[in-house]
Amino acid sequence: MKKILLLSTFLMNFLSGSGQESPKQHLKPADLFALEKAADVQISPDGNSAVYVRITPDAMTDRLSRHIWLINVNTKRQEQLLPAESFQPRWSPDGKYLSFISNNTLMVMEIKNRKTHIVTKLEHGAGKMAWSPDGRMIAFSGFVPLSDAHKVPKFDHLIRPERANWAEPLRYIDSIYWEADGAGYIEKGYNQIFKIAITGGKPKQLTDGRYNENDDFCWMPDGSAIVYSANHMKDASINPVNSEIFKIDLASGRVSQLTSRSGPDQSPAVSPDGKWIAYLGYDETFKSFTAPGLYLMSADGSNRKEILTGFDREPQHPVWSADGKNIYFSFDDNGNTCLASVRPGLKPVIIYTGLGGDREFSVSRDGRFCFEDDEPTRPPEVSVYQNNKKSTLVRISDSLMRQRLTGSVRKLNLRSNYDGQAVSAWMVTPPGYEPGKRCPAILYIHGGPYGSYGKEFSADFQLLAAAGYVVIYGNPRGSTSYGQGYADQIAINFLRTIMMTS
Numbered sequence: 001m002k003k004i005l006l007l008s009t010f011l012m013n014f015l016s017g018s019g020q021e022s023p024k025q026h027l028k029p030a031d032l033f034a035l036e037k038a039a040d041v042q043i044s045p046d047g048n049s050a051v052y053v054r055i056t057p058d059a060m061t062d063r064l065s066r067h068i069w070l071i072n073v074n075t076k077r078q079e080q081l082l083p084a085e086s087f088q089p090r091w092s093p094d095g096k097y098l099s100f101i102s103n104n105t106l107m108v109m110e111i112k113n114r115k116t117h118i119v120t121k122l123e124h125g126a127g128k129m130a131w132s133p134d135g136r137m138i139a140f141s142g143f144v145p146l147s148d149a150h151k152v153p154k155f156d157h158l159i160r161p162e163r164a165n166w167a168e169p170l171r172y173i174d175s176i177y178w179e180a181d182g183a184g185y186i187e188k189g190y191n192q193i194f195k196i197a198i199t200g201g202k203p204k205q206l207t208d209g210r211y212n213e214n215d216d217f218c219w220m221p222d223g224s225a226i227v228y229s230a231n232h233m234k235d236a237s238i239n240p241v242n243s244e245i246f247k248i249d250l251a252s253g254r255v256s257q258l259t260s261r262s263g264p265d266q267s268p269a270v271s272p273d274g275k276w277i278a279y280l281g282y283d284e285t286f287k288s289f290t291a292p293g294l295y296l297m298s299a300d301g302s303n304r305k306e307i308l309t310g311f312d313r314e315p316q317h318p319v320w321s322a323d324g325k326n327i328y329f330s331f332d333d334n335g336n337t338c339l340a341s342v343r344p345g346l347k348p349v350i351i352y353t354g355l356g357g358d359r360e361f362s363v364s365r366d367g368r369f370c371f372e373d374d375e376p377t378r379p380p381e382v383s384v385y386q387n388n389k390k391s392t393l394v395r396i397s398d399s400l401m402r403q404r405l406t407g408s409v410r411k412l413n414l415r416s417n418y419d420g421q422a423v424s425a426w427m428v429t430p431p432g433y434e435p436g437k438r439c440p441a442i443l444y445i446h447g448g449p450y451g452s453y454g455k456e457f458s459a460d461f462q463l464l465a466a467a468g469y470v471v472i473y474g475n476p477r478g479s480t481s482y483g484q485g486y487a488d489q490i491a492i493n494f495l496r497t498i499m500m501t502s
Helices: 002-016 029-034 459-466 484-490 494-501
Strands: 037-043 049-058 063-072 078-080 087-091 097-102 105-110 115-121 129-131 137-145 189-197 225-230 244-249 255-257 265-270 276-281 293-298 316-320 327-333 336-342 349-353 361-363 369-375 378-386 389-395 408-415 422-429 441-445 470-475
Touching (some): 049 087, 087 129, 097 129, 265 316, 327 361, 441 459
Antiparallel strands (some): 037 049, 063 078, 097 105, 244 255, 265 276, 336 349, 369 378
8 A cells, every 4th residue: 555655755756846946047128126146245354254235136116225234254054233224334443342333323233242323314314434443433434514515596477376376486507517316416515525433413513614525534543633624626527537535633623634636536545554645546637538547646645656567457446454555446447447555666466366246346355355246147245255265155146046947158359340449348138049040139339428338247138138139238449448549439420420430
């Protein structure tokens, strides 16, 4: 009797396919609501933990939610820290606390026991945050509306009768930047820098004036001052590419201008010993695109010098190593984002090629890098890199992608029929594509026009490939990551460039 039951069970499982994985399906538009991604990856100072913001689409509200997750770098175990929406996690210098934003509130969590407390409410939100070196204060940028923002010149106008239902009242606009896509009218005001004790209280506004202070500030290692960039020109709205680097003394409030030239200086990073400031900038060329250089100057603004001469790429996000001997930075090269290091006076060294997602990185005191990296056939993963070895910590949307077929992506090395100019491109073919089969094609050209595609995951491209299209995307003349000369080919002579491309 037992043999008959066992045989019956085996036949039922065999016929029903029980115990077997379901066949993979093509990616579908509805899958966009299941495609999560990571952002703002931050490794702890000791390198043993990392946090990131997991961005999750909501099919019911058609919006994105953000939550902070904590990863144990050694075991790769992860957990969601808070049930409420939260973002912009930043480690304290000793790694014991984590600051973040949740519900327009600046909060701090003690990592050991997961206890949180409110630091301050943020009426107008916050931009960047940075802990003071002693871990007792947090500096942040915030919007300060103009007190006279809603004053309207007097015009002869009708008086609205009581209970009349008229259109909105007159809106008086006297600025160049007054509306933004997806945001509507821009409130008049300026971005300023504040500081507040982590125990709470009232934030102290450090900067003022009718200028926007950029979200790229950092503390001096002794906590005595904050270094930042800003455009203090009276006509900044019509001359936006002319920021300088400033230093504000926190005891006296005195502001010192450290750079002065026609052209932008920005993204300051102070060396661990407080003697040097690395920053990005360039001399104004009046071109529509100019790649910045990586510069170094003394903490008082003297001894300015470029340390990546002849590099011909666009360095971004300078960060000092803990020992102060190297400056880490990222740059795009032929469509790939690279992580590199340079020691003043020496040539740069590429550490890793293939940063993905937001293309940023963080680094611990012992030299462990944490970032997102991706491939054309999968969403970005959270990874850690040290001693020439990469380890994947989290595979975002892995449960979905294991059930989906993706299109193959192949690099195309093309040349212009006009003059033989090399042009990089990639081709995405439908899943299961058989060579020689004719398919409709879609050509994708990036906007900007200064920017670049690369070896990265695109849900748009994969959805089109799943629908039976061959997708070709590339970096035509004017794209970045190929040097200043390639970007310059669409400058001034734009119409001729269109004809050449055709």
